[in-house]
Amino acid sequence: MTMYLVIAVVILFFVVIFQIAKASEYVAVLKGEKNSKLQSNKINGFLMVAFLVLGLIGVWYCNELFFPKTLFRFGSASVQGEKVDSMLWVTIAVTGSVFIATQILLFWFAFKYQEKPGKKVFYFPHNTNLELLWTVVPAIVLTVLVVIGLRNWFSFTGEAPKDALVVEVTGKQFGWIFRYPGSDNQLGKKYYKNIDNASNSLGLVWDDKMSHDDIVTEQTVYIVKDKPCKFIIGSRDVIHDVGLSQFRMKMDAVPGIPTTMWFTPKYTTKEMQERTGNPNFAYEISCDQMCGNGHYSMKGIIQVVTQSEYDEWIAKQKPYYFTAFPDKDPANSKLATDSTKKVVVSTSFPNTQKGNSKI
Amino acid sequence: MSSEIVLDIHTSVSGLHDAHHSHDGHEHHHHETFISKYVFSMDHKMIAKQFLITGMFWAVLGGLMSVLFRLQLGYPDSTFPWLEDILGKWAKGGHITPEAYYALVTTHGTVLVFFVLTAGLSGTFANFLIPLQVGARDMASPFMNMLSFWFFFIAGIVMLSSIFVETGPFSGGWTAYPPLSALGDASPGSKTGMDLWIVSMALFVVSSLLGGLNYIATVLNMRTKGMSMTRLPLTIWALFFTAVLGVLSFPVLFSGFILLIFDRNFGTSFYLSDIFVNGAGALPNEGGSAILYQHLFWFLGHPEVYIILLPAMGMVSEILSTNSRKPIFGYMAMIGSMFAIAILAFLVWAHHMFVTGLNPFLGSIFVLLTLLIAVPSAIKVFNWLTTLWRGNIRFTPAMMFAIGFVSLFISGGLTGIWLGNSALDIHLHDTYFVIAHFHIVMGVASMFGMFAGIYHWFPKMYGRFLNNTLGYVHFWITIIGAYLIFWPMHYEGLAGMPRRYYDYSIWESFKQFGDLNRFISTVAMIVFATQILFLANFFYSIFKGRKLRSANPWGSNTLEWTTPIRPGHGNWPGEIPEVYRWAYDYGKDGHDFISQTTPVGADESVH
Numbered sequence: 021m022t023m024y025l026v027i028a029v030v031i032l033f034f035v036v037i038f039q040i041a042k043a044s045e046y047v048a049v050l051k052g053e054k055n056s057k058l059q060s061n062k063i064n065g066f067l068m069v070a071f072l073v074l075g076l077i078g079v080w081y082c083n084e085l086f087f088p089k090t091l092f093r094f095g096s097a098s099v100q101g102e103k104v105d106s107m108l109w110v111t112i113a114v115t116g117s118v119f120i121a122t123q124i125l126l127f128w129f130a131f132k133y134q135e136k137p138g139k140k141v142f143y144f145p146h147n148t149n150l151e152l153l154w155t156v157v158p159a160i161v162l163t164v165l166v167v168i169g170l171r172n173w174f175s176f177t178g179e180a181p182k183d184a185l186v187v188e189v190t191g192k193q194f195g196w197i198f199r200y201p202g203s204d205n206q207l208g209k210k211y212y213k214n215i216d217n218a219s220n221s222l223g224l225v226w227d228d229k230m231s232h233d234d235i236v237t238e239q240t241v242y243i244v245k246d247k248p249c250k251f252i253i254g255s256r257d258v259i260h261d262v263g264l265s266q267f268r269m270k271m272d273a274v275p276g277i278p279t280t281m282w283f284t285p286k287y288t289t290k291e292m293q294e295r296t297g298n299p300n301f302a303y304e305i306s307c308d309q310m311c312g313n314g315h316y317s318m319k320g321i322i323q324v325v326t327q328s329e330y331d332e333w334i335a336k337q338k339p340y341y342f343t344a345f346p347d348k349d350p351a352n353s354k355l356a357t358d359s360t361k362k363v364v365v366s367t368s369f370p371n372t373q374k375g376n377s378k379i
Numbered sequence: 380m381s382s383e384i385v386l387d388i389h390t391s392v393s394g395l396h397d398a399h400h401s402h403d404g405h406e407h408h409h410h411e412t413f414i415s416k417y418v419f420s421m422d423h424k425m426i427a428k429q430f431l432i433t434g435m436f437w438a439v440l441g442g443l444m445s446v447l448f449r450l451q452l453g454y455p456d457s458t459f460p461w462l463e464d465i466l467g468k469w470a471k472g473g474h475i476t477p478e479a480y481y482a483l484v485t486t487h488g489t490v491l492v493f494f495v496l497t498a499g500l501s502g503t504f505a506n507f508l509i510p511l512q513v514g515a516r517d518m519a520s521p522f523m524n525m526l527s528f529w530f531f532f533i534a535g536i537v538m539l540s541s542i543f544v545e546t547g548p549f550s551g552g553w554t555a556y557p558p559l560s561a562l563g564d565a566s567p568g569s570k571t572g573m574d575l576w577i578v579s580m581a582l583f584v585v586s587s588l589l590g591g592l593n594y595i596a597t598v599l600n601m602r603t604k605g606m607s608m609t610r611l612p613l614t615i616w617a618l619f620f621t622a623v624l625g626v627l628s629f630p631v632l633f634s635g636f637i638l639l640i641f642d643r644n645f646g647t648s649f650y651l652s653d654i655f656v657n658g659a660g661a662l663p664n665e666g667g668s669a670i671l672y673q674h675l676f677w678f679l680g681h682p683e684v685y686i687i688l689l690p691a692m693g694m695v696s697e698i699l700s701t702n703s704r705k706p707i708f709g710y711m712a713m714i715g716s717m718f719a720i721a722i723l724a725f726l727v728w729a730h731h732m733f734v735t736g737l738n739p740f741l742g743s744i745f746v747l748l749t750l751l752i753a754v755p756s757a758i759k760v761f762n763w764l765t766t767l768w769r770g771n772i773r774f775t776p777a778m779m780f781a782i783g784f785v786s787l788f789i790s791g792g793l794t795g796i797w798l799g800n801s802a803l804d805i806h807l808h809d810t811y812f813v814i815a816h817f818h819i820v821m822g823v824a825s826m827f828g829m830f831a832g833i834y835h836w837f838p839k840m841y842g843r844f845l846n847n848t849l850g851y852v853h854f855w856i857t858i859i860g861a862y863l864i865f866w867p868m869h870y871e872g873l874a875g876m877p878r879r880y881y882d883y884s885i886w887e888s889f890k891q892f893g894d895l896n897r898f899i900s901t902v903a904m905i906v907f908a909t910q911i912l913f914l915a916n917f918f919y920s921i922f923k924g925r926k927l928r929s930a931n932p933w934g935s936n937t938l939e940w941t942t943p944i945r946p947g948h949g950n951w952p953g954e955i956p957e958v959y960r961w962a963y964d965y966g967k968d969g970h971d972f973i974s975q976t977t978p979v980g981a982d983e984s985v986h
Contacts, residue, residue, distance in 0.1 A: 023461055030908060034908075034911070034912060034915070037849070037912065038849070038912070038915060038919075040848065041846050041847075041848035041849040041852070041916075044847075044848045045847070048847075057773070060774065060847065060848075060851070061772075061773060064779065065772075065774065067855065068774075068782070071858070071859070075862065078862070082866060082870070083870075086867055086892075086895065087870065089870065089874065089891045089892060089895075090873045091873075091874055091875070091888070092873065101806075103802070104802060104803060104806050107800070107802060108797075108806075111796065111797050111800070114796075115796055118789075118793060119793050122761075122764065123786060123790075126764060126767070126785055126786055127782075127786070129764060129767040129768055129772075130767060130782055133767060133768065133771065133772050134772050135704075135771050135772055135774075136771065139771045140771075140966070140969070141703070141704050141769060141771045141965070141966035142705070142768075142769035142770075142966070143706065143965075143966050143967050143968075144705065144706070144708060144765070144768075145707075145708065145710065145963065146709045146712070150761075151709050151712050151758065154757055154758060154761040155754060155757075155758055158753055158754050159754050162753050162796070165796065166750050166800070169746060169801060169802045169803065170743050170746060170801075170802075173739065173743060173746065173802040174739060174743070176802060176805065177739035177742070192657070193565065193656075212654065212655050213655075213661045215661060217657070223655070223661075253736075256654070256655045257558065257562075257565055257654055257655060257656050257657070258557075258558045258562070258565050258654075259556055259558065259669055261734065261809065263875065263877060265806070265810075265874065265875020265888055266875075266888070268805065268806040269805060269806075270734045270805050270806065270808055270809075271734055271736065272734050272735045274669050274670060274735065274736060275558060275652060275653050275654050275669060276651075276652030276654075276665075276669065277652075277668065277670065277736060278736075279735075280736075298887070300887050302887050302888075304886060304887060306875070306877050307877070308808065308809040308878075309556075310552040310559065310878075310879045312559060312565055312566045313477040313478050313481055313550070313567075314477070315481075316477070316879075316880035316881040316882055319885065319886065
């Protein structure tokens with residue numbers, strides 16, 4: 021009911037505006053076209069300056085309102101992200117001053133040079149020096165920005181430090197799977213045709229001994245504060261994207277083409293909860309590449325912990341191999357005596373010989 | 380009509396041949412049927428109007444879609460029972476489903492980018508202005524021109540039909556990245572809806588190629604006597620570069636689509652490798668590259684941005700100069716900067732792909748080339764500002780929209796410097812910052828260019844004026860609304876809030892913007908309603924608008940204003956006028972304006 025009321029009011033409002041507009045046209049004819057044109061010119065000239073002033077106040081007010089809601093007041097949560105932030109401030113300074121200067125010129129000129137009867141315009145078709153000025157100055161400023169940007173770009177995309185904690189991140193519709201290399205520090209081979217949601221979500225190649233100690237978790241990944249962390253990123257189905265807004269990092273997860281990303285977290289999750297005063301704070305992994313109807317719910321969590329907490333946690337994790345083969349688990353070895361099961365399992369992976377070297 | 384008669388007299392006096400010609404044109408007029416005049420017309424002016432009105436239809440539909448998905452974003456917890464009435468199962472219980480949300484987002488993007496801002500903008504104004512402003516009776520091939528419109532029309536029908544298929548229209552985003560767009564098992568929208576989407580886009584490519592070749596041929600070959608390339612109005616230069624961009628880049632998109640069709644239907648693996656889809660299992664495809672599609676797509680996709688923007692730039696240059704009563708500042712620099720933009724447009728596509736795992740060295744080249752575009756853009760902005768400086772500005776609605784265009788182009792262009800710098804793009808990529816950037820600089824700014832063009836050339840199209848007061852209301856609400864909608868989105872983007880999310884309430888990092896989203900949605904509805912007001916003005920004024928009394932209402936120099944108030948097919952009843960000067964002699968030697976058809980006087984000053 022309210023809906024129809026709203027629609028009725030809107031339509032009424034329209035009709036009123038339309039009628040006023042039509043009437044103003046008749047008035048214009050009565051008053052003489054010239055006069056009414058000059059009058060509307062004056063009004064619009066004034067509105068141009070009003071728009072400029074109110075607009076600039078609005079820009080300031082918008083910043084007051086929303087800047088606190090971004091994450092910038094807490095700085096970046098990664099060492100690399102600090103460079104992103106500092107670059108951002110330089111870019112804001114440059115583009116912000118150009119923005120303010122040009123908008124002021126635009127609307128001020130519009131107001132100042134509005135039509136006045138009998139005014140003679142300045143015939144000014146070109147001026148080489150002026151044109152050179154605004155070709156060369158932007159070119160120099162942009163060169164500076166490019167240099168800063170590329171220095172950061174190469175440092176972000178360069179090799180991760182040797183001692184980095186390596187975790188494999190795999191996107192799927194709609195969630196994240198993480199794999200740690202285990203005690204041998206090597207990720208075992210995998211092949212997508214081995215994937216089986218129940219017991220082998222990544223398609224690990226069990227013939228490869230290196231896969232036997234790999235640890236697989238879902239939704240939450242643990243990494244260590246102050247220790248570089250390298251993600252090897254892939255996807256099981258469509259393109260996803262590992263978006264880490266607090267760390268200022270992002271990388272696509274592409275099926276068939278592994279990508280990498282590395283960064284050094286500066287604060288543990290707990291520290292961030294204290295700094296932000298938000299007990300629910302979490303480092304969230306948001307999928308940033310349209311991946312289907314559940315795209316908006318494709319969330320992962322990064323738990324940043326201290327080294328000792330991490331060691332404690334990882335010690336409790338069981339290799340994924342034991343999920344696939346519970347009878348191989350030393351903890352279950354007394355129970356698992358059925359040897360026929362083993363045979364069945366080992367023949368159920370005919371593709372493993374084809375297993376390629378993709379990690 | 381009276382001016383036509385006057386011209387008839389003039390031509391019959393000036394020579395037998397001319398009189399004969401005008402008689403010919405008149406007779407031709409009489410034999411036109413409704414079908415040949417309004418439907419399968421080969422008159423470039425009618426085709427332009429067909430493009431415009433079809434574009435308006437799509438703009439309303441695409442805009443309405445954005446209102447619907449903004450309802451979801453602004454009021455995720457509310458239910459709207461009337462939504463179920465119009466959308467059925469797509470809004471069960473008065474709540475837009477994720478499927479419907481993504482379909483709306485995708486169709487909104489596709490429709491606005493291609494049907495409205497490509498066909499509706501350059502289709503309308505290239506058709507309307509090129510023959511009139513270069514001094515030609517029609518396009519090089521009127522028949523191809525007609526085909527161009529009808530291919531566009533059919534593309535629209537196919538796109539429209541995809542909304543009604545059972546599995547829904549395509550819903551993987553307007554960029555249609557595979558594997559999502561290739562696999563029906565990964566998303567219901569990638570089933571029949573995607574087939575129709577590709578067919579529609581393929582027809583659209585055909586339409587834009589037919590149109591583009593025609594525009595290029597007309598500009599190069601059919602200029603009237605004296606109309607050298609450097610005497611062309613900037614609108615024509617802009618439309619010319621636009622057509623060149625389209626002709627060179629649309630075929631690449633087409634090839635990308637062909638490969639996608641093969642992957643979808645014939646078992647090839649151009650884009651597919653190592654895929655396991657829940658419910659369908661492991662696919663046999665190996666060895667393809669999903670990234671290949673992105674290269675092919677953005678090789679069109681980036682020039683497409685300039686295909687949209689350049690016509691607006693050209694029209695704005697023309698309108699700013701005319702209504703400042705001053706020549707455009709730096710005419711040659713304007714052409715040069717458009718040329719630079721057109722070249723660079725082909726060399727920056729991978730800046731859409733900085734986070735795909737692109738080779739960092741390759742990425743760095745694209746950073747350099749991308750930021751280079753800021754130089755010609757800066758030249759254009761400063762030249763526009765200098766054009767206003769010490770002018771005598773008449774605030775016609777067209778002029779207001781042209782000034783609004785410059786403001787929006789500055790605002791949106793500057794954020795391009797952020798996004799083009801790859802290290803910053805890592806953080807901002809695919810967030811609301813990008814939405815704000817491209818909506819301001821490409822969406823709203825080009826819309827403003829289009830509005831400016833409509834207000835300015837409406838008298839030429841229909842022989843009547845649009846209502847001024849409504850024009851001012853339209854302008855002020857739209858520019859204030861556009862800034863209110865898109866400016867705060869930058870902050871959401873800085874917080875990392877991703878695009879294309881149906882609901883943010885489960886996200887600790889992004890849910891703080893709920894109030895802002897509600898505000899944006901409300902403003903979006905008001906702005907949309909205002910556009911309906913504009914349409915009312917448009918259609919009302921076609922029939923009832925104030926009539927034009929003189930052939931040149933704006934005191935313009937260009938050739939289209941030397942035609943009669945309602946020109947017939949062939950544009951000039953007599954001989955096509957000869958051109959003696961450039962289009963921007965405003966305020967020269969104390970003359971308010973000097974038409975291009977006026978010979979250069981002996982005592983005229985030289986600049």
